[in-house]
Amino acid sequence: MPKSYSRLLGIVGKPNTGKSTFFSSATLAPVDIANYPFTTIKSNHGIGYVRTPCVHTAFKVIDNPRNSLCINNSRLIPVSLIDIAGIVPGAWEGKGLGNKFLDEIRRADALINVVDLSGCTDSEGHLCAPGENDPIEDIKFLEKEINLWILSIIKKDWHKISRISEVESKDLYDLLADRLSGLAISRNHVINAISSSGLNPKKSTKWTDDNLLTLVDSLRRLS
Ligand SMILES: Nc1nc2c(ncn2[C@@H]2O[C@H](COP(=O)(O)OP(=O)(O)OP(=O)(O)O)[C@@H](O)[C@H]2O)c(=O)[nH]1
Ligand SMILES: [Mg+2]
Incomplete structure (x- = not known):
């Protein structure tokens, strides 16, 4: 499949929230998954497929797509996915594993922030009592880290x-x-x-x- 046809999605978030679990479900790639922070250090790359009814049935034509697969009247549109290491508050200035791995998602068309809504993991991904962590903070901090990372590039x-x-x-x-x-x-x-x-x-x-x-x-x- 030519690479240029495929959109790139970066899977991001603090450590231990289920990023690799989501990545593995979407790509069927076997990757390390475990209940502690920084299970993923080296990023995982794979391709998932968005399934949608193929337009050829509406146009009543026979098609031969080169940019995606058509199986049983369903079009399977390829989407490249990257699952990266967890990001912790202060990553932009080197905390946790730092922000070097953010470079891997710099060409991403969109980012998916995987959040632990049960609040069972603290800001660095360590287990805590359910509800102890506020998931809203997990959304805000990630936006801030990405902003500070872009700012450091401009500065x-x-x-x-x-x-x-x-x-x-x-x-x-x-x-x-x-x-x-x-x-x-x-x-x-x-x-x-x-x-x-x-x-x-x-x-x-x-x-x-x-x-x-x-x-x-x-x-x-x-x-
Ligand atoms: N209850 C629940 N547990 C989940 C869910 N998704 C993942 N987990 C569990 O959460 C833990 C962490 O999952 P990972 O997929 O390794 O999380 P990660 O965000 O990739 O973690 P790091 O690579 O360490 O940043 C594992 O024990 C998973 O089984 C979910 O939707 N619900
Ligand atoms: Mg992981």
């Missing part, structure tokens, strides 16, 4: 980018899109995120850390 060159754009009148949208192209963030995403964050693209050297964080949050939502 590596921010001084240079903002100065070049302002002093040399280079296109800020191009410069930022270039910096973030590895995260599947496009120039359009950058334009829309800057506009919705209410930032002045001509005064980027004046943007504060909080401004950048607002921008990053908007980029994550849009891309």
Whole structure:
């Protein structure tokens, strides 16, 4: 199956929430699953299939699809999945296994955050009494970690980018899109995120850390 046909989904979340269990069910790949944090260290890659009625029956034609399988009038659409190591609060600055493995999901079209709704696991995935952990926090912290990870990528060159754009009148949208192209963030995403964050693209050297964080949050939502 040509790779470009397949969408990429990253399976993320804090440790010990059932990420690998979901991955294994969706791909039928046998992977390590256990009731403690960091069972998965090296990421698992596989392909699952979304099943949908094939359009050829509605069009009353015989088809010969090359981008997916058609079996008994059902189209099986391939979706690539990556199951990565658990993310803990502070991962962006190296806590737990750090954020290096986030690089593996940077090209993902979407992320699935697997959350333990029973609240039986603390913020680092260790077992606790049912309900002791608030699952809402597990959603908020992951968004924050991903924001801080994107922010750290921008900040590596921010001084240079903002100065070049302002002093040399280079296109800020191009410069930022270039910096973030590895995260599947496009120039359009950058334009829309800057506009919705209410930032002045001509005064980027004046943007504060909080401004950048607002921008990053908007980029994550849009891309
Ligand atoms: N009750 C319940 N347990 C589950 C569910 N899904 C997974 N588990 C159990 O949760 C534990 C952790 O599952 P894993 O799939 O290894 O979790 P993980 O998120 O991949 O863990 P790490 O790789 O350590 O981050 C295992 O004991 C699973 O059997 C579920 O839907 N309900
Ligand atoms: Mg796992």
